[in-house]
Amino acid sequence: MSDELGFAELSVLAGVLDSNGAKLDDLILTGADFNDGRFGDIFDTMRRMRSENRPVDPTTLGGEIPTHAAFLWTLSDQVPHTINTGFHADMVREAAVRRRVNAAGVRISEWSKTLGMSDLTDRARREVDEAVGLQRRRVTFMADTIGDTIEGIGKPSRSVPTPWRSLTDSIGGFRPGALYVFGARPGVGKTAVSIQIALELAEHGAVAYSSLEMPEHELHLRCISAGAGVAHAILEKPAPLPEFVKSKIDAWRGSTPQSIAFDDRGSVTVNDIRTHARSVAREGNLAGVVVDYLQLISGESGAKRLEVVTEASRQLKLLARDLDVPVIALSQLNRNAESRGDKRPAMSDLRESGAIEQDADLVILLHRDMEATDTASTDFDMLVAKNRHGATGVLRMEWAGEFMSVTDGRTW
Structure with missing residues (x-):
């Protein structure tokens, strides 16, 4: 010494x-x-x-x-x-x-x-x-810190707008440090919603996107279709793109940040997701984290799915607070809604863990009538089932299947 x-x-x-x-x-x-x-x-x-x-x-x-x-x-x-x-x-x-x-x-x-x-x-x-x-925090009382809070009242929010104005008006945007869960049955449009969210977050910084279900090139096509307004079917055809389509894509690329870092490994743990997010954060200002989807996250060998999802949910909430960014996690719903008359999902339909409902600051359930007529099939509902910072309710959107995206509608 x-x-x-x-x-x-x-x-x-x-x-x-x-x-x-x-x-x-x-x-x-x-x-x-x-x-x-x-x-x-x-x-x-x-x-x-x-x-x-x-x-x-x-x-x-x-x-x-x-x-x-x-x-x-x-x-x-x-x-x-x-x-x-x-x-x-x-x-x-x-x-x-x-x-x-x-x-x-x-x-x-x-x-x-x-x-x-x-x-x-x-x-x-x-x-x-x-x-x-490893240091004890100095004790502080409200009298010592409340002044900063009061000074912040009325100042611009740090929340990032969502891609849909009606949703932003309803929930106030994506808050740093909060966990947002979007739940739906397969095929309803979870990934489409997450792509639009990632594109919006990318306007404000880098995005760490962990895709456990879809490879990166398919995610690229989703981004192009939703962002540039090009029919997804055209992008999938094994034929040269028409010149007007190339022009639309070039214009979109020139005006839109592509600061989304995709991790498309099919089997990752929550530690892998955290490592990816921290790596993206070191490259620049991290605007948010997107995970598609919770039930595909891997756990320790022999662990039950309920335990894996519960721990993943808790760790994603901690990740949001540690990195001070919004974390958007997609979640699979069970089939209980199919037995209901209107087939609308409920919070209890979140698969494998009530911890998701507990950890999430906001839960939005996505609903689209897959058996409806062509005219009505554009209806797309976002059910705000839990909102720690405000009201719940139903937002009526429109499903633009041609572009694999959701457009704003009206609130009711």
């Missing part, structure tokens, strides 16, 4: 004793932060005594730890001035973080010999995050 760090640790102990324990209330330290284990034990004893509303002086502390009694009485001689306790506490904390990061590096080095890349990357990041973050 360097002389400077040793003196800093002594200075912290002396400062606490000199204040009869009062300085403990302002120190973001624990005994584990001290390089000298003896000092760490003394500091933790001080904290315990302070929490019990007992005086913290050489006499009372010496009574708690008799083996250090003589040492405690010499502290004032070793540290005659204790006005810089906070500065020295910062030195102790910084040294502790550096030791933890160094220890994390050793563990990561060992893991690199056996773990796969995905697990290694995720565990390494988590290890470093924990090493840097």
Whole structure:
């Protein structure tokens, strides 16, 4: 231990004793932060005594730890001035973080010999995050922080608009840190909705899109069709594109950001999704994360689907908060709606986990009558079944099947 760090640790102990324990209330330290284990034990004893509303002086502390009694009485001689306790506490904390990061590096080095890349990357990041973050948060009261909230009232929202004005008006846009779940039966249009959302988010930054069902080139075609207004059937034909179609696509490419990073691996864990999102975030401003879809996320070998989906839902909510971006997750619905007269889905139709309903800030159920006549089949409903920040209700949209997209309609 360097002389400077040793003196800093002594200075912290002396400062606490000199204040009869009062300085403990302002120190973001624990005994584990001290390089000298003896000092760490003394500091933790001080904290315990302070929490019990007992005086913290050489006499009372010496009574708690008799083996250090003589040492405690010499502290004032070793540290005659204790006005810089906070500065020295910062030195102790910084040294502790550096030791933890160094220890994390050793563990990561060992893991690199056996773990796969995905697990290694995720565990390494988590290890470093924990090493840097092992500090108690300073207690703050509302009186100290409410001013910032009041100043923010009336200022422009950080929410990103949705692709549909009526939905934006209803839910206020996509909020950073929130989890949005869009649920539907197969074939209704989940992926089409998610593509439009990704294109809208891309207007505001980079988008991490994890597609567990559809390969990247098919997603590209969906983007072109919805974004450039080109019939999807034309893009699928094994024939050269007409010149007017090429012109529409070129015009769209020139005016629209293509900052969507697709990960189309068919079998990924929630750790893979997190790693992909963080990688995209390092490339630039991350506007959002899209996952298509929850029930296809892989879990540990032998884990039940209910457990996998429950954990995935919880982790996606944490991901939204950690990255401070909206996370949009698609979800499969069960077949219960088919037995109802109007075939409209309900929240209880979310497959395999009630945790989805619990974790989501907003749940939108998509409905399109697949057996209706051609005239009525354009009806497309978004049922806002849960809205933590506002009202629920039904939004009437229009299904533009030719372009694999949904257009705005009216609210009722």
